[in-house]
Amino acid sequence: MMAPDLSVTLGTLTLPNPLIAASGCFGYGLEYEQVVDLSTLGGVVSKGLFMKERQGHPPPRIVETPAGMINAIGLQGIGVHRFVKEKLPLLNKAGARTFVNVCGTTLDEYVEVSKVLSQAEGVAAIELNISCPNIKEGGIQFGCSLTGTHDVVSAVKKATHLPVIPKLTPNVTDVASFARAAEDAGADAVSLVNTFLAMAIDVETRRPKITNVLGGLSGPAIRPIAVRMVWECYQLVKIPIIGMGGITDARDAIEFMLAGATAVQIGTQNFVDPFVWPKVLDGLKDYMTRHNVAKISDLIGTFDPTPPKPVHA
Amino acid sequence: MPPVDIDATVIANARLSRDYSVLSLAAPEVGRRTRPGQFVMVKPAGVTDPLLRRPFSVFEVLRNAAGDVTGVSILNKRAGRSTKKLYELEVGDVVSCLGPLGVPFKPVGPPVEAWMVAGGVGLAPFATLAESLAAAKAPTTLFYGARTAEELFYLDFFEKLGIKLVLTTEDGGRGVKGRVTGPLEAALKGVGPAGAMVYACGPEPMLEAVAKLAARYNQRCEVSVERVMGCGLGGCYSCVLPVKPTFAKATVGGHGDGHANLVRSCISGPVFDGAELVWE
Numbered sequence: 001m002m003a004p005d006l007s008v009t010l011g012t013l014t015l016p017n018p019l020i021a022a023s024g025c026f027g028y029g030l031e032y033e034q035v036v037d038l039s040t041l042g043g044v045v046s047k048g049l050f051m052k053e054r055q056g057h058p059p060p061r062i063v064e065t066p067a068g069m070i071n072a073i074g075l076q077g078i079g080v081h082r083f084v085k086e087k088l089p090l091l092n093k094a095g096a097r098t099f100v101n102v103c104g105t106t107l108d109e110y111v112e113v114s115k116v117l118s119q120a121e122g123v124a125a126i127e128l129n130i131s132c133p134n135i136k137e138g139g140i141q142f143g144c145s146l147t148g149t150h151d152v153v154s155a156v157k158k159a160t161h162l163p164v165i166p167k168l169t170p171n172v173t174d175v176a177s178f179a180r181a182a183e184d185a186g187a188d189a190v191s192l193v194n195t196f197l198a199m200a201i202d203v204e205t206r207r208p209k210i211t212n213v214l215g216g217l218s219g220p221a222i223r224p225i226a227v228r229m230v231w232e233c234y235q236l237v238k239i240p241i242i243g244m245g246g247i248t249d250a251r252d253a254i255e256f257m258l259a260g261a262t263a264v265q266i267g268t269q270n271f272v273d274p275f276v277w278p279k280v281l282d283g284l285k286d287y288m289t290r291h292n293v294a295k296i297s298d299l300i301g302t303f304d305p306t307p308p309k310p311v312h313a
Numbered sequence: 314m315p316p317v318d319i320d321a322t323v324i325a326n327a328r329l330s331r332d333y334s335v336l337s338l339a340a341p342e343v344g345r346r347t348r349p350g351q352f353v354m355v356k357p358a359g360v361t362d363p364l365l366r367r368p369f370s371v372f373e374v375l376r377n378a379a380g381d382v383t384g385v386s387i388l389n390k391r392a393g394r395s396t397k398k399l400y401e402l403e404v405g406d407v408v409s410c411l412g413p414l415g416v417p418f419k420p421v422g423p424p425v426e427a428w429m430v431a432g433g434v435g436l437a438p439f440a441t442l443a444e445s446l447a448a449a450k451a452p453t454t455l456f457y458g459a460r461t462a463e464e465l466f467y468l469d470f471f472e473k474l475g476i477k478l479v480l481t482t483e484d485g486g487r488g489v490k491g492r493v494t495g496p497l498e499a500a501l502k503g504v505g506p507a508g509a510m511v512y513a514c515g516p517e518p519m520l521e522a523v524a525k526l527a528a529r530y531n532q533r534c535e536v537s538v539e540r541v542m543g544c545g546l547g548g549c550y551s552c553v554l555p556v557k558p559t560f561a562k563a564t565v566g567g568h569g570d571g572h573a574n575l576v577r578s579c580i581s582g583p584v585f586d587g588a589e590l591v592w593e
């Protein structure tokens with residue numbers, strides 16, 4: 001049998017495989033160079049970047065919850081200029097396909113950051129972070145309004161030749177309508193989900209577990225909801241979907257692809273197992289062999305909603 | 314050298330008290346690479362509860378009778394869900410063990426004296442450091458404070474290495490009553506001309522007090538911090554702590570935080586120069 005074809009296309013972008021490291025869960029990528037060959041990943045998404053450096057929230061910034069974690073890092077970051085100067089050349093050298101997670105406190109900032117990236121060497125795509133639940137100003141106010149989503153996507157599209165991939169928040173009633181707004185505004189793809197707004201209380205002290213009180217829930221706990229949301233979007237939009245939320249292994253990645261994802265991102269699992277990447281890749285190949293699938297892209301959206309056979313005890 | 318991840322079998326889990334145990338893991342690769350002050354990220358293997366690993370200083374590098382490295386141990390104090398699960402592990406259970414990670418201590422040699430200052434579970438990084446200081450023949454003292462006499466562990470281990478012990482307990486059950494910083498300050502007042510290097514690990518208020526004392530008496534000081542940590546590799550930005558603007562140490566992997574006021578303690582630490590931290 002021929003080697004399985006793992007490549008996928010996101011608009012004008014072709015990736016050797018559908019596995020992408022999620023923003024904020026992989027540093028700037030370079031931190032993980034010592035444990036994984038970055039060129040073997042479909043792509044690497046940078047930490048969220050504003051125009052300027054950003055301090056983030058005071059620690060503690062994370063707390064573990066059942067099969068997941070809540071984080072409020074607050075987008076600590078080095079700013080786009082330093083990223084382009086210090087990190088991007090090294091990512092290019094490592095053979096990474098670099099997606100940059102772009103943040104903004106205003107529409108103009110999204111545009112300006114995107115312009116800087118358009119002039120840089122070796123950016124594969126822009127992932128527009130309009131969905132961070134942890135900061136007061138910017139981001140989510142675009143991601144939680146249909147017109148806001150439309151406006152920021154179309155403004156950035158006008159300012160760059162790079163593929164633009166807005167990242168959607170699950171903290172809305174109907175995420176598919178946001179995917180549609182992004183598509184209408186010219187988005188090349190959408191990625192979802194960002195984290196679910198959450199909180200955890202220390203019942204002994206009656207105080208919050210993390211400084212910011214509220215944070216975003218990620219990890220296996222959110223996976224079934226994220227799969228549902230990808231499926232809803234897949235039924236409404238034509239542009240490719242990058243799915244994520246609690247992926248730990250090949251089975252989970254395939255579940256997202258069957259629900260309609262063209263590619264997937266792995267976030268929290270990097271913390272659990274930094275050596276996850278070759279394991280998932282091998283698992284995908286194994287699945288393809290077992291199911292006689294020559295091209296992984298043939299799996300996209302092939303979920304069969306026929307009810308399952310009754311299971312008898 | 315990059316860290317390794319090992320599904321390590323539990324060789325022993327010696328309960329030292331109701332709260333403390335020494336968990337010994339078959340992880341020779343990790344043991345061979347470990348330098349004093351480095352840490353491992355540990356969780357019971359193959360479960361989602363706990364999901365994330367927890368950071369532990371390598372306590373001992375374990376060797377067999379022939380002297381070959383067989384693994385590492387960690388000093389575990391039962392505090393939350395995860396440490397409770399580790400306390401309850403039995404021989405034969407399997408643990409995911411990633412390491413060694415982080416910036417180690419800088420050991421000194423004679424004539425400089427080495428003063429290790431441990432508070433409670435902060436004893437953890439000092440067993441390996443004591444061994445390398447003993448090998449370097451540095452005159453070494455362990456200032457070791459705990460709540461009670463029952464919570465002063467491994468005293469024989471340090472005595473056998475020829476290390477001078479200065480003990481304190483909060484209830485006065487053994488050694489000097491009170492905090493470990495009391496005898497430390499007395500010693501600093503009489504420090505010899507060659508000077509001392511102070512190494513500290515314990516609760517942050519203790520680290521702050523030790524770092525400030527060392528600075529007041531013009532002695533060098535390294536502290537090992539413990540922050541809530543997500544990944545241990547610089548991926549998540551959870552374990553940050555504030556440093557002075559002058560902080561510019563090259564860090565593990567070379568992608569550190571020389572720029573920011575908040576640096577990641579996993580890759581820029583866990584061992585820091587006490588004079589470079591900002592105490593909140």
Ligand SMILES: Cc1cc2nc3c(=O)[nH]c(=O)nc-3n(C[C@H](O)[C@H](O)[C@H](O)COP(=O)(O)O)c2cc1C
Pocket residue numbers: 022023024025047048071073075101129132167193194195217218219220222244245246247265266267268269549
């Ligand atoms: C510690 C942490 C930091 C994150 N930072 C960002 C970020 O900077 N930008 C962003 O778009 N998403 C960020 N996310 C969200 C993830 O990229 C991802 O959407 C989410 O965690 C769900 O995937 P997972 O369950 O595989 O982690 C962060 C998540 C975590 C856990």
